[in-house]
Amino acid sequence: MNNAEINNWQAVRSEVLSRIQNRQWKPGDLIPNEADLALEFGCARATVNRALQALAENGLLDRRRKAGTRVALHPVRKATLHIPIIRHEIEDRKQAYSYALISSKLDKPPPDIRAQMGLRATVECMQLLALHLADSRPYAYEDRWLNVEAVPAASKVDFEINNANEWLVMNAPFTAGDITLSAKQANAPEAKILRTTIGQALFVMDRNTRNVDVAITSVKLTFAPGYQLQTTI
Amino acid sequence: MNNAEINNWQAVRSEVLSRIQNRQWKPGDLIPNEADLALEFGCARATVNRALQALAENGLLDRRRKAGTRVALHPVRKATLHIPIIRHEIEDRKQAYSYALISSKLDKPPPDIRAQMGLRATVECMQLLALHLADSRPYAYEDRWLNVEAVPAASKVDFEINNANEWLVMNAPFTAGDITLSAKQANAPEAKILRTTIGQALFVMDRNTRNVDVAITSVKLTFAPGYQLQTTI
DNA sequence: CAGTGGTCTAGACCACAAG
DNA sequence: TTGTGGTCTAGACCACTGG
Numbered sequence: 001m002n003n004a005e006i007n008n009w010q011a012v013r014s015e016v017l018s019r020i021q022n023r024q025w026k027p028g029d030l031i032p033n034e035a036d037l038a039l040e041f042g043c044a045r046a047t048v049n050r051a052l053q054a055l056a057e058n059g060l061l062d063r064r065r066k067a068g069t070r071v072a073l074h075p076v077r078k079a080t081l082h083i084p085i086i087r088h089e090i091e092d093r094k095q096a097y098s099y100a101l102i103s104s105k106l107d108k109p110p111p112d113i114r115a116q117m118g119l120r121a122t123v124e125c126m127q128l129l130a131l132h133l134a135d136s137r138p139y140a141y142e143d144r145w146l147n148v149e150a151v152p153a154a155s156k157v158d159f160e161i162n163n164a165n166e167w168l169v170m171n172a173p174f175t176a177g178d179i180t181l182s183a184k185q186a187n188a189p190e191a192k193i194l195r196t197t198i199g200q201a202l203f204v205m206d207r208n209t210r211n212v213d214v215a216i217t218s219v220k221l222t223f224a225p226g227y228q229l230q231t232t233i
Numbered sequence: 234m235n236n237a238e239i240n241n242w243q244a245v246r247s248e249v250l251s252r253i254q255n256r257q258w259k260p261g262d263l264i265p266n267e268a269d270l271a272l273e274f275g276c277a278r279a280t281v282n283r284a285l286q287a288l289a290e291n292g293l294l295d296r297r298r299k300a301g302t303r304v305a306l307h308p309v310r311k312a313t314l315h316i317p318i319i320r321h322e323i324e325d326r327k328q329a330y331s332y333a334l335i336s337s338k339l340d341k342p343p344p345d346i347r348a349q350m351g352l353r354a355t356v357e358c359m360q361l362l363a364l365h366l367a368d369s370r371p372y373a374y375e376d377r378w379l380n381v382e383a384v385p386a387a388s389k390v391d392f393e394i395n396n397a398n399e400w401l402v403m404n405a406p407f408t409a410g411d412i413t414l415s416a417k418q419a420n421a422p423e424a425k426i427l428r429t430t431i432g433q434a435l436f437v438m439d440r441n442t443r444n445v446d447v448a449i450t451s452v453k454l455t456f457a458p459g460y461q462l463q464t465t466i
Numbered sequence: 467c468a469g470t471g472g473t474c475t476a477g478a479c480c481a482c483a484a485g
Numbered sequence: 486t487t488g489t490g491g492t493c494t495a496g497a498c499c500a501c502t503g504g
Contacts, residue, residue, distance in 0.1 A: 007493080008491095008492070008493075009492075009493090017408075020406065021406050021408060021444065021445075023406065027403060033469080033470060033471080034470080034471065035470090043493075043494085044493060044494045044495065044496095045471095045494095045495090046473090046492095046493075046494070046495090047492085047493065047494080049471075049472075049473090050492085050493095052471090053471095053472090063470090063471065063472095064470080064471080064501085064502075064503090065469085065470050065471045065472075065500070065501045065502060065503095066468080066469055066470045066471075066500095066501065066502045066503055066504090067469095067470075067471090067501095067502070067503065068469085068470060068471080069470090069471080073403075074318065074402055075402070075406065077315055077316040077317070077318070078313050078314065078315055078316065079313075079314040079316055079410075079412055080311050080312075080313060080314070081311065081312040081313070081314045081464060082310055082311055083310045083311065083312055083466070084310070085307060085310070169307055169308065170260060170306075173253065173254050173256065173308065174466075175250075175254060176465070176466060177312075177465070177466035178463065178464070178465050178466070179312055179463070179464045179465070179466065180461050180462070180463050180464075181414060181436070181461065181462040181463075181464075182436060182460065182461045182462070183416035183417075183434040183435055183436040183437075183458075183460070184416075184434050185418075185432070185433065185434040199418070199432055200418065201416040201417050201418045201434035201435065202416055202434065203414070203415060203416040204416075209466070211254065212254075225416075227415065227416070228413050228414065228415045229413070229414040229415070230411065230412070230413050230414075231314060231411065231412045231413075231414075232409070232410070232411050232412070233316070233409060233410035233411070233412065233442070240474080241472095241473070241474075242473075242474090266488080266489065266490080267489080267490065268489090276474075276475085277474060277475045277476065278475095278476090278490095279473095279474075279475070279476090279492090280473085280474065280475085282490075282491075282492090283473085283474095285490090286490095286491090296489090296490065296491095297482085297483075297484090297489080297490080298481070298482045298483060298484095298488085298489050298490045298491075299481095299482065299483045299484055299485095299487080299488055299489045299490075300482095300483070300484065300488095300489075300490090301488085301489060301490080302489090302490080
């Protein structure tokens, strides 16, 4: 018998969760159906449904109509990665953020970028190179291609003043994106810009964002040595 | 007038989403309250609630009692990172997976690992070094510390045969974990094991998992050059 | 076919926090 | 104080899919 009543969906969720963690219900096991659990917990089926859906979203349960609800065979393999706005990431550490535009031009993107963005060969984009600094030390180097056809307002913006990422966040909504994380050795220009030595291991984040099907921007962020990206399961 | 009826929560979600994407509702804007939207869409308030909660979970809306619902100022900054089981990651690419245990011993973990795991100084852990291979080529080097107090059954397992990660997934549930991603240059032993050269940039994933408050395992995966981690917003 | 989860509804009450 | 979201309930019907 439990002392605490199980009369809200979060209580149901933690009860079910603890049964999974206790291994009272093991990976692969079929658990009772919603109606039975509602009866047991003394609440409505909708409440049980809410709790089980939350657990299924977190990857702890597998649910299928008619087949019932099972404890997931391979529990929680999802982590939520918070994509930081670099300014915030730096300011959260009580460091001073600054931003410097290195160059800005209109040009046809190279084939690899064009392929990533899914653009026609003739499309011109704006290329922005910029440096983000923390306490006046190089933090990340930004190499961005911006589809001006998709975001015409961008051509009127002065990116000397406006941080491109922050401007886009406010002015160019996107619906989808993909991110690739990797490591690379610093080449000569990277080493110079980031004030490090050639060959250093750098953390790289490539990000492509789209609005419905049209590419907005493709950005490569190359971080100064020592950068870590943290996340929680 | 819309042709399609908005009578389920997913329809409400996409309608609201498209108003955000249209910039009919801009970042920072207050949107109508649930009751009004329910009236407009011709559905129950609970249905609207479901839709708006889903959007809020995705970071597109900020909701506060009494203050109402606003379009998020900094939309979608969350990506879901799927933590792969290395075997699956390799087999999905139609490569042959193999696994080799390099060494296994019982020892007190070094202070940095102990701190990460939050263990007392006297606790002994099992250290496992292993190599994951794809098509017989080194793929990732695994350096794992396993809290045998938390998972006593582990001491009886033969990790020559059983891949530690897969065994733990099936036998040691965890409730929380944190992940750190970084880049480093290969040192001599890493270069040797991964069959690469000293100084190469390697992608590193450090993962700590706990069951409630007790540390289960701390694992460092060092990937062979060229590794990329992909994810979607 | 029939059992399971998925969802809607109308109404109700509660918890929180802005003014 | 009071408007807002958060949640519960009971009952209903639907959608999917296993056997």
